[in-house]
Each structure stands twice: as C-alpha cells, then as structure tokens.
Amino acid sequence: MNALRLLLVACLSVALACVSERTGPSLNPGVGNCQVPLAVIDSGHVVVAINNFTFVQDTIVVPQGATVTWINCEPDETEPHTTTSDTAGVWGSPDLTTGARFSHTFGAAGEFPYHCEPHPFMMGKVVVQ
Numbered sequence: 001m002n003a004l005r006l007l008l009v010a011c012l013s014v015a016l017a018c019v020s021e022r023t024g025p026s027l028n029p030g031v032g033n034c035q036v037p038l039a040v041i042d043s044g045h046v047v048v049a050i051n052n053f054t055f056v057q058d059t060i061v062v063p064q065g066a067t068v069t070w071i072n073c074e075p076d077e078t079e080p081h082t083t084t085s086d087t088a089g090v091w092g093s094p095d096l097t098t099g100a101r102f103s104h105t106f107g108a109a110g111e112f113p114y115h116c117e118p119h120p121f122m123m124g125k126v127v128v129q
C-alpha cells in the first residue's frame, strides 16, 4: 500500500515517470526517445505525455497558476498531434511532431477539456483548482 501511494505521488509530480512505467521499452521502443528537458522539470511544469494516440494522464488536476507542458512521446514518423482547447481561443498548439512540446499556463479555476485536432478521439481534461 505504501509503495502504491509512493508511486501515485511520483506520478503526480512527474507524469513521465508513469509513462515509462506503463510503456516500457519492450512494449514501445519509441517511448525511450521521449526526453523531458531538465528546464521543464525544474520549473515545476505538470507534464502530460502524448503516447499511443493518448494523453497520459488524460485528466489532470492542477493548482491555479500551474503551467502544463504537453510532450509528444510517439515513435518517430507518427502523425503529429495537437493539444487544442475544446473552447476556441483558450489554447491551441501547432502540430507537435515527435519530441515537440507545448505549454499553457492556467490562471483561472475551472475544467478545461481539450482534444487533438487531427484525432478528435484523443481527449483530455485539465481541472484547475
């Protein structure tokens, strides 16, 4: 139980740790190429990985003022993804190829659902408290 709790804490603080746990090299070699720059980690950004046509984690809860950074962790040659707010004009990334990233700072509390423009079945939500 304690181990599980520790894992959850680790996942909340650095989402990428979860990604590598969940999709190790044996399952998806391309994930091994996903690198989160130290500057992103040091700055306390909440990281959402994009992997296997999924936002990981797809729902995150962050404090007001948090910056969320999405990183495309797909294998090379995978179609680019975007992170695009369901509400027009709140945020919208350009096409993110493998290794590319995009950040948005959430100033106001609320629920912010989003999707990937080329793949509308890819959905996520940022809950700002």
Ligand SMILES: [Cu+2]
Pocket (backbone or CB within 6 Å): 053, 080, 081, 082, 116, 117, 118, 119, 122
């Ligand atoms: Cu996509």
